[in-house]
Amino acid sequence: MRRTALFISVLLFLSLFAVYCAYVKNLLDNEPIFSLPRISLLDEVPLPADKDHDLRLLFVGDVHGQYHEMQQLFEKTGLEDTTVVLLGDFLAKGPDSVQVANFILDNKDKVKCVLGNHDLAVMFAFLNPGVAKFPWHKKRNLKPLQFTLSEEIFIPGDITKIKRAHWEISRQLGPEKMVSLAQHCSAALHIDLGEKQLYAVHAGMLPGDFNNRIPGIKALTEMKYVDKSNLAQFSKEKENKHFIRWFKLWKGSKLPDELLSTYVLYGHDASKGLNLRGHTMGLDTGCVKGGELTGMEFTRISGKVTTKLHQVRCNGVRRTALLAMEQKAQSEGKNVEELDEWKMLGDGGKSEPPSHDESLGAPQRPTHSKEDPKPEGHSEESKDSKSEGLPGRPKGGSEESKEGGTEEHPGNHGGDSEGSKPAGPPGEHKSESPDESHNGAQEQLHEAPGEDPKDQKHGIPKLNEQEQVASKDPPGEELGKSQEHRVAPRILKPQ
Structure with a gap:
């Protein structure tokens, strides 16, 4: 009797499983047929033809669906006469990805975007919903993403990283908006400022990319390390002693003359935090994990280019x-x-x-390292101001020391030694209390290199002025609402 009952139970289970498999197969075989246009591998940000025309650009690190923090940053910096460039991974992880996407599409003229690995995952899930809904099902006929300038097609190396959350974002946006995002965003952006050439990518790019060779989409969106003996080989991890951080190849003394005025802005690498070097600027400071959202402002007035750093604290977690x-x-x-x-x-x-500071702990501010080159104008009088460093640096030992030494870029904020933790340069602190100073957003102002060959060799020099701005919202205020005690930056108007 027991055997009969067991047999019936097993038979019933197998029957239900067969019905379920047939149901899943039917869903996969009858998925809606969606398509996306070829995505631009490289786009040009349109600027006035007159190279002396005044303009303002704001490059923003990984937003990851943190719409409120993004708006808080924009309220702090102002958007009048400004072109915003999002450095990828503006979707996924955070709670408001759809709002971020809608903001981009509603402001196409003023908001440009490069695609990150998570943005590509959303697009791939849109084309292949079965992968996200049924990750255990290995579907053979995957629809790839396609790009201009290259015959390369994009299929994630690890399909299991395409999550249901990626598909859910694409479902909420719908086919029309997904197509618009694919048409509007690109894998990389080029900005011609006359004497300065800027490239915006998500993960990184190598010297000579888009000039001597066409980089692959996976390198632009995933690269952290590169094999210095074979630049075609890159990885997310340090695989052996030949692999180094890609941005080390941009050391000024190693660059050919035609690249001395080229600068790369990127996100992706939150583990490094704010990473300002001679010719590269890493702006992912971990907003979605409760760090900061960082924006780098470039302004050109009468042909002279200056930069200014903006940060707001995030309550992402x-x-x-x-x-x-x-x-x-x-x-x-x-x-x-x-x-x-x-x-x-x-x-x-x-x-x-x-609050985030009480329950999760705020990121530790770095302290000045004795090994770091002292900034120009350094004196004992600046001890108080330099004790407040830039946030976003990870705690712990030096990763670069494990890679076989460090580099030095004189006149460059942050140096090239990852183990050292440089402080912000001397400047006036406008926070009224330690609490506000700890939770405040930061702004740093510095000039792009001038005609001095030494400055050009080492790219953008150190930050020479720091302005601490309190941004802690008082009780009852909505997140992202501007406060009266904030110091708003000057909004440039083209003449």
Whole structure:
């Protein structure tokens, strides 16, 4: 009798499993047929033909769906007469990816974008929804992403990294907006400032890319290390002693003359944090994980190019956690205050959950290293101001020392020694309290290299002025709302 019951149970299970497999196969075989246009590998940011025409650009690190923090940064910097360039990974991870995408599409004339690996994952999931819905199902006929300037097609090396969340973003946006994003964004952007040539990419690019060779889409969106003996080989990890960080190839003393006025702005590498070097600027400072959202402003006035750094603190982890709690409560038919997670955060739900600084800990500000070259004008009088360094540097030992030494770029903020933790340059601190200073956004101002050959050799010099701006929202204020005590930067108007 028991054998009969067991046999019937097994037979019933197999029958249900067969029905489920047939259902999944039918879904996969009858997926809606979507397509995307060929994506530009390289686009030009249109600027006035007159090279002396005044203009303003704002390059922004990885947003990752943190719409409120992005708006907070824009309210701080202003957007009048400004072209914004998002450095990829503006979608996924954070709670408001759809709002970020809508902002881009609603402001195409003023907001440009390069695609990051997560943005490509959203597009790939849009073309291949079965991969995201049923990751265990190995579908043979995958639809790739295609790009101009190259016959290369893009299929992720690891399909399991295409998550249902990527597909969900594409579903919420819909076919029309997905096509618009593919038409509007590109893998890389070139900006001709006359005497300075800027490239915006997500992960990185090598000297000579787009001049001597066409880089691959995976290198532009995923590269962290490159084999110095074979530049065609790159990776996300240091595979052997021949692999070095790609930006080390941009050391001024090693560059040919035609690249001395070329600069690369990128995101992707949150583990490095803010990484300003002679010819490369890494602006991913981990906003989605509670770090900062960073913007680098380039202005050209009467032919002279200057740069200014802006940062706002992010509550990405906390906001994402609270959103997840709300969704969980809604699915369980409960009030969010009834969840144990909420009680742990918010003292039983009777008070506002602790801020990011209280519950998760704020990123540690680096201190000045004795090995770092002292900035020009350094004196004992500047000790107080230099104690506040730039956030975004990871804690721990020097990764570069493990790679076989460090580099030095005189006159370059941050140096080339990853193990050292340089402080911000001397400047006036306008925070009214230590609390505001700790939570405040930062702005640094410095000039692009002039005609001095030494300056050109080492790219953009160190930051020579720092302006600390408090940005902690008082109780009751909405995230992203401008405060009266903030110091707004000058908004440039073309003449």
